[in-house]
Amino acid sequence: MYAQLVKTAGTGVKTREEMSDEERNFQDRVDRDEKIEPKDWMPDDYRATLIRQIGQHAHSEIVGQLPEGNWITRAPTLERKAILLAKVQDEAGHGLYLYCAAETLGVSRDELTEELLSGRMKYSSIFNYPTLNWADIGAVGWLVDGAAIMNQVPLQRTSYGPYSRAMIRICKEESFHQRQGYDIMMKMAEGSEAQRRMAQDALNRFWYPSLMMFGPSDKDSVHSAQSLAWKIKIDTNDELRQRFVDQTVPQAKYLGLTIPDENLKWNEERGAHDFSEPDWAEFFNVIKGKGPCNVERMEARVNAWEDGAWVRDGLLAHGRKKSAARTAAE
Amino acid sequence: MADQKALFEFLLRMGDNSLILGHRVSEWCGLSPVLEEDIALANTALDLIGQTQFWLGLAGEVEGKARSADDLAFLRDAWDFRNVLLVELPNGDFGQTLMRQFLYDAWSSIMLGRLMTSSDARVAEIAAKASKEVAYHVERSGDTVVGLGDGTEESHKRMQAALDYLWPYVGEMFDGDEVDAAMVAAGIAPDPAGLREEYDAFVGKVLNQATLTVPTDVFHHKGGRTGYMHTEHLGHLLTSMQWLQRAYPGATW
Numbered sequence: 351m352y353a354q355l356v357k358t359a360g361t362g363v364k365t366r367e368e369m370s371d372e373e374r375n376f377q378d379r380v381d382r383d384e385k386i387e388p389k390d391w392m393p394d395d396y397r398a399t400l401i402r403q404i405g406q407h408a409h410s411e412i413v414g415q416l417p418e419g420n421w422i423t424r425a426p427t428l429e430r431k432a433i434l435l436a437k438v439q440d441e442a443g444h445g446l447y448l449y450c451a452a453e454t455l456g457v458s459r460d461e462l463t464e465e466l467l468s469g470r471m472k473y474s475s476i477f478n479y480p481t482l483n484w485a486d487i488g489a490v491g492w493l494v495d496g497a498a499i500m501n502q503v504p505l506q507r508t509s510y511g512p513y514s515r516a517m518i519r520i521c522k523e524e525s526f527h528q529r530q531g532y533d534i535m536m537k538m539a540e541g542s543e544a545q546r547r548m549a550q551d552a553l554n555r556f557w558y559p560s561l562m563m564f565g566p567s568d569k570d571s572v573h574s575a576q577s578l579a580w581k582i583k584i585d586t587n588d589e590l591r592q593r594f595v596d597q598t599v600p601q602a603k604y605l606g607l608t609i610p611d612e613n614l615k616w617n618e619e620r621g622a623h624d625f626s627e628p629d630w631a632e633f634f635n636v637i638k639g640k641g642p643c644n645v646e647r648m649e650a651r652v653n654a655w656e657d658g659a660w661v662r663d664g665l666l667a668h669g670r671k672k673s674a675a676r677t678a679a680e
Numbered sequence: 681m682a683d684q685k686a687l688f689e690f691l692l693r694m695g696d697n698s699l700i701l702g703h704r705v706s707e708w709c710g711l712s713p714v715l716e717e718d719i720a721l722a723n724t725a726l727d728l729i730g731q732t733q734f735w736l737g738l739a740g741e742v743e744g745k746a747r748s749a750d751d752l753a754f755l756r757d758a759w760d761f762r763n764v765l766l767v768e769l770p771n772g773d774f775g776q777t778l779m780r781q782f783l784y785d786a787w788s789s790i791m792l793g794r795l796m797t798s799s800d801a802r803v804a805e806i807a808a809k810a811s812k813e814v815a816y817h818v819e820r821s822g823d824t825v826v827g828l829g830d831g832t833e834e835s836h837k838r839m840q841a842a843l844d845y846l847w848p849y850v851g852e853m854f855d856g857d858e859v860d861a862a863m864v865a866a867g868i869a870p871d872p873a874g875l876r877e878e879y880d881a882f883v884g885k886v887l888n889q890a891t892l893t894v895p896t897d898v899f900h901h902k903g904g905r906t907g908y909m910h911t912e913h914l915g916h917l918l919t920s921m922q923w924l925q926r927a928y929p930g931a932t933w
Contacts, residue, residue, distance in 0.1 A: 412710070415718065419709030426924035426933035427750045428699075428736075431706070432729045438709055439722035446715055459715075484924055484933070534933075542931050650711060658713020661774050661828065664835025668827040 354474060354565035354637075356403045358573035358582075360395035380581050385511035388454035396580050400510055401457050402471070403582060408448035409466045409473040411441045413647050417481040418490060426484060433530055434487065440523045447519060451512040467652050475633060478641030479559050485538045485545070485552035491531015493553075493560040493598065499524045500594045501564065504584035532601065539605040546606075553602065554610045558628040564591040566630055595623050686862035687800075688743045689762065690869055692752070693859075693905050695735030696763035698810075699753055700914070701784060702728030703921055704771055713774055720820060724781070727813040734806040754925035758914045765904035766849040768914045772842065775835070778824045779842035785818035786883050787853045790875050799867035822886045829890025840892050851900025854879070 366374060372391055379386065386392055415438050422438065425431035449459040465471035476494050481487060499521060506517045538549035564587040568574040577583035585593075595614075602609050613626045635641065706725040712718045736749035747755075766784060771777045792814055795807035828835040854876045863869035887894055903909030924933070 412715065415710030419711075422706045422709050423703060423920050424923050426754070426931075428729055428733050428753055429750075430933055432726055432733070435706060435709075435722050435726040435729065439719055439726065442710075442715055442718040442722065446719070449715070537933055541933075542928065544928055545931055654711045654713065658717075658774060660832070660834050660838065661713035661717075664828045664831025665824075666831075667835070668831040671830065 354406075354472075354563065356399065356406060356577075358395070358577045359398040359402075360393070360573075360576055362573070363576050363579050377579070380509045380579075383507070383509075383581075385514060386509050387511045395576075396582070397455050399577060399580070399582060400513065401452055401455050401462075404448050404452045404455075404513055405457070405462045405465065405471055406473060408445050408452060408462065409471060410477060411445035411448065412466075413473040413477045413651060414441055416647055416650055417477055417479070417643075418487060420481045421484060421487050424484070425487075430534070437491070437527050437530065440527070444516075444520045444523070447516040451510075451516045454512045463655065467648075467655055469639070469648070472637065473647075474563060475636040475641065476559050476563050478636050478644045478647060479555065480643050482555070483548040483551060485535065485548035486556070488531050488534030488538060488549070489552035489556040491527050491529075492535050492601070493531075493556050494563070495524050495528040495531060496598065497560050497563040497594050499528060500590050500597070501585075507581070507584060509581035535605055535607075539607060549605065550607055553607050557610050558632075561591055561594070561625075561628045562630075562633045562636075564588075564594070566633070592622055595625050599623055683862045683866070684742055684744070686859045687866075687868065688739055689859045690863050691735055691739035691742060691803075692760075692762040693764075695732050695739055695749070695752070696761050697767055697784070697788075698728040698735060699732040700761070700763045700917065701767040701781075702726075702732060703917060704767065704769075705777070705781070707771055708777065717774070721777075724817055724820075727810075727817065731806070731810045731813070734809070738802055738806065750925075754922045758910050758918060759907050761904075761910065761914060761918075762907055763904055764849070764852045765901055765911055766846065766852065768904065768911055768917060769846070769849065770913055772845075773838060775828055775838040776842040776845065778821055778828070779839060780846055781817070782821035782825045782886070783846055783850055783883070784853075785814060785821050786886075787850075787875065787879055789814045789818045790878050790882070791870075794870040794875070798869060803868055825886060825892075826890045829887070829892045836891065839890065843887070843892050844895055847895045848897070848900050851898070852902045852904060855902055855905065857906065 364373065366377075369377065373393055376386070376392060376396075386396075418434060418438050418441075422431065422434050425434050449462060452462060453459065462471065466473065476497075481490065502517050502521050502524065506514055506521060508514045508517065535549055535552075538545040566587065568587045574583060574586065578586075599609065599614070611626045613624060615624055616622075617624045636644065639645075702725045705721050705728065708718070708721045708725075710718060712721055732753065733749050736752045740747040740749060740752055766780060769780060771780075789811065792807045792811035796804055796811060798804040798807065825839065829839040830836070854872045856872045860869070860872055864871050884894060904911075924931075
């Protein structure tokens with residue numbers, strides 16, 4: 351998933367006694383796995399948290415076009431170029447579904463865009479890392495989309511209907527992207543010495559930022575507990591990170607690549623891999639705007655929006671002229 | 681049996697047009713004025729690259745030297761490219777990109793329509809597939825040209841400037857030479873000049889709706905479809921497009 355450190359609104363999980371009748375009724379519906387739909391009653395904090403989470407996810411899809419777009423013009427074959435174009439197009443489409451899902455909660459796409467461009471809303475930290483060689487496009491599909499799927503698959507069961515339905519659609523496309531990413535990695539790993547070097551270099555740079563995608567440990571967070579109770583969040587960050595590592599280790603081995611972690615080993619007792627935590631100081635720096643590409647990514651989005659203002663104004667003005675002409679004709 | 685060398689040249693012209701324009705459009709990734717346009721531009725680029733695979737694939741087959749579509753796209757230098765100059769021009773602002781797209785789509789939709797009755801079944805088949813995509817492209821680029829031409833004062837001014845800049849590159853699409861004569865003789869493709877009347881009528885109608893003025897100067901630039909003299913822009917485009925294939929010869933991607 352592309353939402354990290356989403357601050358859950360409210361003061362934490364209320365006991366049944368503390369809840370109003372409406373809140374109790376709402377929680378019962380969530381507990382029965384009923385979907386909450388746009389016109390249903392919902393707590394203000396549930397609505398606010400969902401807007402933050404879906405908005406951050408939507409922004410991530412949009413900003414996420416940039417590191418991949420960085421290689422569209424340099425894709426090495428026509429087929430790779432076509433696959434990458436189709437993938438980026440899918441991502442823009444995911445952004446669109448998600449903004450639509452957020453709209454059902456009463457916030458417009460323009461309002462959310464404004465929040466992103468002013469820096470009040472975030473996008474996933476992962477997109478502040480550069481794509482430096484062609485294998486990075488493989489690594490983004492394999493690791494970044496892989497981590498996203500790990501989070502989004504459970505979210506297909508999230509309590510908010512429009513979000514859940516968007517996730518079902520998005521997951522189908524994301525798993526396709528992940529396979530395509532892995533396919534690039536296989537070609538690179540089976541290729542020339544230079545290609546294997548690119549593949550290892552990509553894994554070295556993307557491994558820890560991918561682990562950061564799940565966000566810091568949330569085991570003591572009261573906010574996470576509330577999101578879990580509302581089924582906006584299904585698993586904890588640590589559970590998802592563990593699942594991701596366990597899934598990825600054999601895949602890296604198959605490619606003949608080395609995960610850059612000396613502490614990585616199978617723990618028989620836990621039935622899971624032990625691994626090193628990413629550098630959380632780095633993570634918080636990236637979140638605060640000090641990642642390798644934060645400035646460029648925001649600049650690209652701000653310029654796209656500002657340079658496009660005349661286009662949006664022009665098309666709106668034309669639309670108004672057309673409807674005025676229709677009204678006059680009636 | 682048609683002159684295979686001429687057929688190869690003709691197929692390069694078709695494939696290079698879609699390759700270079702598809703590349704230019706793909707440069708917009710993530711940067712357009714609205715999300716729907718990001719999707720539409722990526723979709724257009726994707727269609728054009730798909731068409732390229734067919735045209736250049738057939739070109740390689742006709743040439744008979746075992747060159748694949750990728751070899752033709754990534755391992756030729758600028759002088760061997762046969763696209764019209766129009767498609768290699770820089771994107772400029774969104775208006776210029778959409779105006780270039782419309783001026784090309786309008787030609788492409790008429791050309792593909794004629795190619796569907798080509799005497800060469802392979803050409804007719806590619807044209808039938810591509811014409812479905814291009815019918816959508818021309819509808820969209822035409823609508824956008826109208827919307828922006830007849831939008832605000834600023835959008836009108838920008839679209840007129842784009843048209844004035846691009847118009848001298850339109851004429852090249854209707855030039856003919858001995859390659860075209862051979863295609864006409866074999867019933868493979870129409871005489872380019874024969875498309876002009878339909879083009880002017882269609883483009884004129886849309887530009888009129890867009891409240892834009894078609895320049896009256898009949899001068900046009902040329903040199904792309906013959907390869908005699910491309911613009912300076914093509915070399916830079918190829919530099920990035922061909923980078924990996926050139927830097928790591930023989931690698932499989």
